[in-house]
Amino acid sequence: MTKNVFITGANRGIGLELTRQYLVAGHKVFASARDPSTEGLSQLIKRFPNNLKTVVLDVTDESNIQTVAGSLEGTSIDLLINNAGLFHSKHEDFGSLNTDTWIEEFRVNSISPFLVTRALKSNLAKANSGVVGMISSKMGSMGDNQSGGSYSYRSSKAALNAVSVSLANDLSDLDISVVALHPGWVQTDMGGPNGLIDVETSALGLKAILDNAGKAESGKFYDYSGKQLPW
Numbered sequence: 001m002t003k004n005v006f007i008t009g010a011n012r013g014i015g016l017e018l019t020r021q022y023l024v025a026g027h028k029v030f031a032s033a034r035d036p037s038t039e040g041l042s043q044l045i046k047r048f049p050n051n052l053k054t055v056v057l058d059v060t061d062e063s064n065i066q067t068v069a070g071s072l073e074g075t076s077i078d079l080l081i082n083n084a085g086l087f088h089s090k091h092e093d094f095g096s097l098n099t100d101t102w103i104e105e106f107r108v109n110s111i112s113p114f115l116v117t118r119a120l121k122s123n124l125a126k127a128n129s130g131v132v133g134m135i136s137s138k139m140g141s142m143g144d145n146q147s148g149g150s151y152s153y154r155s156s157k158a159a160l161n162a163v164s165v166s167l168a169n170d171l172s173d174l175d176i177s178v179v180a181l182h183p184g185w186v187q188t189d190m191g192g193p194n195g196l197i198d199v200e201t202s203a204l205g206l207k208a209i210l211d212n213a214g215k216a217e218s219g220k221f222y223d224y225s226g227k228q229l230p231w
């Protein structure tokens, strides 16, 4: 079955590779980004002119979210992937972390995935068993935190995990499933060159989980290999 897939932060990194893999699999992708005119998305438009639609979306801009949702009124969305994320605090430690960075990470990593999901709720409900994939991080896991640090990023992803579980509960009557996913330590601008896996491996694993996600998986936290993670 051809799916309609909506992805945030689709212009580079994991979001771009997820876009590519869903297009290769024959699905229709709404690839959203603050600036979709990147080389990566331009190449995909040439290859998949009928199935790829780019959408301008800054996930922190609520009026932008409403405009996008309005333009999709009546369109079913089988899969929403809230992928856009920030780790601006990467080089800020216990002593140097500042409030503005922390708030910015909360806006993008925790609040925006909720706002985008809420705006697209009726599109997901229109699909036959809609799925929401929240690209979280193992760094948001308290059970897995053995090294400390990264206060703002860790807490923003822990908050995203809490949002994911509430949405899983609240949207179950509409047959919408919500899963939190750790993509691995990936070689992207965010993960850096020392990441343990490449974007292809990460996106392949995430896609396999999302393609099979349903009621049984909803409200749970998995890494890209399908292993369930502790909160």
Ligand SMILES: NC(=O)c1ccc[n+]([C@@H]2O[C@H](COP(=O)([O-])OP(=O)(O)OC[C@H]3O[C@@H](n4cnc5c(N)ncnc54)[C@H](OP(=O)(O)O)[C@@H]3O)[C@@H](O)[C@H]2O)c1
Pocket: 008, 009, 010, 011, 012, 013, 014, 015, 033, 034, 035, 057, 058, 059, 060, 082, 083, 084, 085, 086, 087, 108, 135, 136, 137, 138, 182, 183, 184, 185, 186, 187, 188, 189, 190, 191, 192, 195
């Ligand atoms: N790489 C890793 O090792 C790793 C590990 C765990 C979790 N993650 C998570 O995986 C997701 C993707 O990360 P990545 O490694 O692909 O990072 P990346 O290469 O830095 O890409 C981040 C993406 O998020 C977008 N973004 C940031 N703020 C946005 C906003 N306000 N509105 C719309 N898009 C916005 C960026 O768009 P612009 O180009 O406009 O900035 C970019 O497309 C993130 O949620 C991240 O936290 C990554």
